[in-house]
Amino acid sequence: MPHDHHDHDHGALSPSGHPYRKDDDIVLSYWQMMEISVRELLIEKGHITAAQVHNQINTMDARSPANGAKVVARAWSDPEFKSALLTDAGQASRDMGFDIGPMHLIAVENTILVHNVVVCTLCSCYPRNLLGLPPDWYKSRAYRSRTVIEPRKVLSEFGVEIAQDVQVRVHDSTADMRYIVLPAQPKETMGLSADELAYWVTRDSMIGVGLPQAPK
Amino acid sequence: MGGDPAGNINHDQHDFALWEKRVDALMVLASSAGLMNTDSLRRVLEDMGEEAYETMSYYERWIASVSQNMVEAGAFSTAELADKMAQVKARGTTYGDAT
Amino acid sequence: MKVRVQNHWPPGHIRTPAYLRGKTGEIEREIGLFNNPEQNAYRLPPQQRRLVRVRFTMAEIWGDAAETPDDVIEAEIYAHWLEPA
Structure with missing residues (x-):
């Protein structure tokens, strides 16, 4: 499939007028792999839940x-x-x-x-x-x-x-x-x-x- | 740091990517779970040294510190982390595919 | 009350900035008891330490290099880093 056109593609600005950080559609980095892995391990082992991660992001976004x-x-x-x-x-x-x-x-x-x-x-x-x-x-x-x-x-x-x-x-x-x-x-x-x-x-x-x- | 020679302040601003917000959330939640604290986060960041400050982004340094803290706290082992990272890598080539 | 920040340079995690060590200031206010970061950082059971805000003049910190000698810096310093001056 050809590269989709994303509305936040290169050079575009977010609603707050800032450039987007490199995001989902770029090559997975070593540190992103580590984030996914740490998150999944903590959830699998019962230290945190996926819902808590979701809610914490919403809480910070609201501040x-x-x-x-x-x-x-x-x-x-x-x-x-x-x-x-x-x-x-x-x-x-x-x-x-x-x-x-x-x-x-x-x-x-x-x-x-x-x-x-x-x-x-x-x-x-x-x-x-x-x-x-x-x-x-x-x-x-x-x-x-x-x-x-x-x-x-x-x-x-x-x-x-x-x-x-x-x-x-x-x-x-x-x-x-x-x-x-x-x-x-x-x-x-x-x-x-x-x-x-x-x-x-x-x-x-x-x-x-x-x-x-x-x-x- | 305080008082050291430094250049101009860069006023560029970016919106945080989802993976960065997740790193932030992991630090907060792992702290609430008693697995780490602000001082242990900072201690590992400091031990990473000057080079990490120059070559890694803010949340790259944070996930490295959170991960190190989790191993120290016994939340998971380095072997488990390595296995999981290999699995994640095999899922695809973008963050969207792998998460 | 006048206090001097101890001029110690231990390895490991501390919360006393290098640029304030050995400098003299006035206690601005007492904040209360907090976990000792020098233990907390290593996940050791932390003792409670007094935390105070200390006010330093730019002249005291930077000497002749001060931008404006009468401007001030206030910072939180744990009491075990302070001695009477």
Whole structure:
């Protein structure tokens, strides 16, 4: 049979505007063989079930920056919630109904005096149970190496210029805590509802490499 | 890693393939089953060394670590893994055929 | 409280970044008790260890090479890696 035309074939973009990863229709790699084998052995030996694998993928797919955006928007519009978030961000997120598993979360607040940015120099720790899987650059050697020694230059490359009278605070997720930045609320959004505010909160603003943006 | 010389940050982004999502799920489920933990995942990744970081993708390194952890935990033997991989390879030439 | 990260370089899995070893900072907050990763990594029954967040200035970590000396880095360090400074 001739090579079928797939609608996600070479060079096409996904609905989120990103290129697809090499997928089902390319030659089976050694590591893909290992994934299939580990999965089947764990299922055959009763350690996990196929349904659990399926459900876990669905659970991760449902986690996205939109969840974090709702948390941030609520903090902007509800001072009591903001206080709870800064005390225990994990509990505050759970109280909003988000299933973040056992994750320990700390929220760090941007102010007129402080700009926070998050990195994991040892691996790729990220608040994945709230925001979903991290972007590729977050896991890159360049981001992990440079953010702790030249954070202002890194931020500048992301389009964020920090004034010299603002302290940059880099959070290295070295151990058991995960971090979310609570960006400063843009002046022009004062008075908007939490639902409207959530559209202003970008993924990058919750990592600290971006600022909230007017919805397109 | 932290503070080491490094080049520009590549902002390209890709959507995860099914096999990558499955690797992620296997790590989470094997941890819930008590067969491994985040530190044991990281320990094997670190022991794989610099070369693996340069030559393997993120989830390629992860499945290598998960697999090593499963052998260490007694979930299956290296012989069982080798047999299974041979069977998988015989199923076809693409991921879709073999899975 | 001022603390110094021990300047130890053991082989094996640890969660204390190389660039912070031997450096002095302030305890930012206590986080609580967590499994010791140095045992957990080898699937040994882990002891509970105090985990604290420590704040370091860029000047302390990088000296003259600091991008902005008063900027800071905060990291989680297990208490058994810390000594009074």
